Amino acid sequence: MDTVIQSLGLTVAYGSQRAIDNVTVSFPERQITAIIGPSGCGKSTLLRSLCRLVELTDGVEIWGRVIFDSEDIYAPGVDVTDVRKRIGLLAQRPYPLPMSIYENVAYGPRIYGIRQRSALDELVEKELQAAGLWEEVRHRLNEPASALSIGQQQRLCLARGLAVEPEVLLCDEVTSSLDPLSTQRIESRLIELKQQYSIILVTHVLRQARHLADYVVFMYMGELIEHGPSEEFFANPKHEKTRAYLAGEFY
Amino acid sequence: MILHRRLVKDRIAYYLMLAGAGLSIALVPLIALALAGRASTLLDQQSLGKLMFSVTWSPLKGEFGFLPFVVGTFWVTGLAMVIAVPLCMLSAIYIAEYAPNRLRASVKPLIDLLAGIPSVVYGLWGILTIVPFLRDYLIPRLSGLTRIGLLNAENPTGYSVLSGGIVLAVMVFPVIISTLDEVFTAVPHGIREASLALGASRWQTIKGVVLRRASPGIIAAIVFGFSRAIGETMAVMMVVGNVAQIPRSIFDAGYPLPALIANNYGEMMSIPMYDAALMTAALVLLLVVFLFTLGARLILMQAMRSV
Known part of the structure; x- marks a missing residue:
């Protein structure tokens, strides 16, 4: 180990x-x-x-x-x-940043100097998919993140965290404020993510x-x-x- | 059915509070009506639009052009905001985001203390320090130096819209700073942490997240400061020079509306229409503040929706 x-x-x-x-x-x-x-x-x-x-x-x-x-x-x-x-x-608790769904995911990469729109587009899609949220939000990426349900917000926060490509992911009781279905979604994501x-x-x-x-x-x-x-x-x-x-x- | 005593009391309390709320809401139109009643003598003869855009103020000839005063008001208030807003932002950001709790706890009461200093004291301070500073240092060094009209130093006295602006800026500091501090403190801690956890620096977090989230509140704080500043009379009157002209440079004297009313009301009332003219001035001031607050409220609602 x-x-x-x-x-x-x-x-x-x-x-x-x-x-x-x-x-x-x-x-x-x-x-x-x-x-x-x-x-x-x-x-x-x-x-x-x-x-x-x-x-x-x-x-x-x-x-x-x-x-x-x-x-x-x-x-x-x-x-x-x-x-x-x-x-x-x-x-x-999910704390979406005061900006759109897209900008929430792009926030970290932007800090690290990724400016190119196509690169950001690609990243946003990839991470939202990794967090299992893409299908639900692909047509409303420019809506404010606060409009999402709390379970969706938590998955958005997951995508946002993944977008800076961390090596370790710390999760602090991440499902305690979620309903059973959202909890299940997050859990299955985590099991997939431990590959990387x-x-x-x-x-x-x-x-x-x-x-x-x-x-x-x-x-x-x-x-x-x-x-x-x-x-x-x-x-x-x-x-x-x-x-x-x-x-x-x-x- | 017998009404219980406590139910009766409940009703009485309800009506008392309703009356209180109603009275304070009714006060604004009541004041406006009273002013309009007295102003009507003048407004019946000349249209408000014409008065507003007329430059000549010559009461003896019956000419009451408000433009110099309206422009003077915006000069002084505008300068005050230009000076106050950046400084207040910096200091409020420091107090709310950087200062350790202990420092914050001791600075806040001091700032509130500033808000309690009487206007006339600020005016005296302006006469003792700001006016001489302009007269003895700034104006001699700038005169003839620049062709920029705004900085033309033709009036050597130091009694100017800039002096008024500086004194006024200092007066609105506490109002804006403590409002901004509350606005920043209301931004949830978790949102800062979310940004920091992504590896954002403190400044990136403040710039990208805190200020953005707080933007409706920041607008509110600025408007709050503006509406305080625009009606401020005493301190401004003491340093602004009180010359009925349209200021062309920050060193020119000006004559804001509140100063006009305070200086002249009760004097020279033998001149026909003078009383009505001052009432109209007050009405105009009230209208300007009302429109500005209304506009700001609309901006605020818009900004709230986009966050």
Whole structure:
């Protein structure tokens, strides 16, 4: 198993409260890793610290290292925009940018200097197809993105994130605000996308973790409790906290 | 059926509030009617269109051309907005997007404090600093230097539409900045994060996403500042020179409508029609503000739809 990204002794604190404490874990390449655990266990914080978005919060402190492409993304002198381009994040709620459907997908590529209309057209179609939205929006690409349903918006955000060609895709409970059908659509997209991308997924839905994950990371109260390949993890959990969580004793 | 006491109270409360709301809405047409009533003496003789575009202001001869005053008003207000809008944008963007929370919390009350300073104090400040600055530094250095008519420095006194514009700009700073700050703060955080997560820089995010999302609010803030500025009387009157002419350069003196009314009302009332002329001036001012606000509201609605 090749590692795409690895945290080493990663600690993130908001004020005096440690959201994650000394987490060392490796995420496998081109697989889906699910980070699971009860709410408030630090799984979102862990995810957001992998793409340096956690530092946007006022008063946050970060210790430790995150190794990506054999470099520490927290090392001084690292270009944070480059980190965030290569490690994309799909948020819990879809936030379409205040522009058309087309422009939402083209936003990232434009930032990286793609100006040619034909190249953009091609990219937009390709990514909307990858996100499974093309057929629904191909005739109304110039409508404002806010006119889409929330499930469509989430797939648009997926297309937008893919358009900058990240290597890792972080997904933060991306289906929690969606209806069952939209959830299913996103899930089947993710399974297809793991051919090309390493996907790290935060979820509090065990069904989703079982269904999607190749590898599972279990967090509890900011600490890493257990991690391992999915089958092994679910069939034979080693830690008693994991067993209790999987048995539904706490949520 | 017996009406319960609390239902009666409910009705009374409803009518009281309805009356309150109705009164404040009715106030605008009531004021306009009162002005129009007194202005009619003049308007019966001369059409409003003719008065608006006539240049000569000579009350003794019965000539009441409003053009210099209308133009003067737009000069001063326009200059104020040209100065204030870019500066306010920069400072509001800094406060809302870059400043750490603690700094933001301490700057906001200071800005609100600026809004509370009486107009006459700003006027005095203008006389003490802006007018001498123009008179002693800017005008001597610029006179004869440029052929651009707008910068012609023929009036050496410093009492000019530019002085009025600068003082007015400073006065609308707090209004525009705190409105803009609220507008920017209302942009959801998730939308910034979405842009940053794609690898956009902070400035790219502000330019491409925050400003775009906030554009209706930005227009509203500017209009809000404009309508505050256009009617401002005291401070402008103190530094603008009050000469009934059409200013050709930013260093020329001007005479905005509010200053005309404030300076002359209650004096020289022996001149026939003078009273009616000033009422007409007030009516014109009211109309200009009303039309501008209406236009701005339309732009705002249009902009809201496209976001």
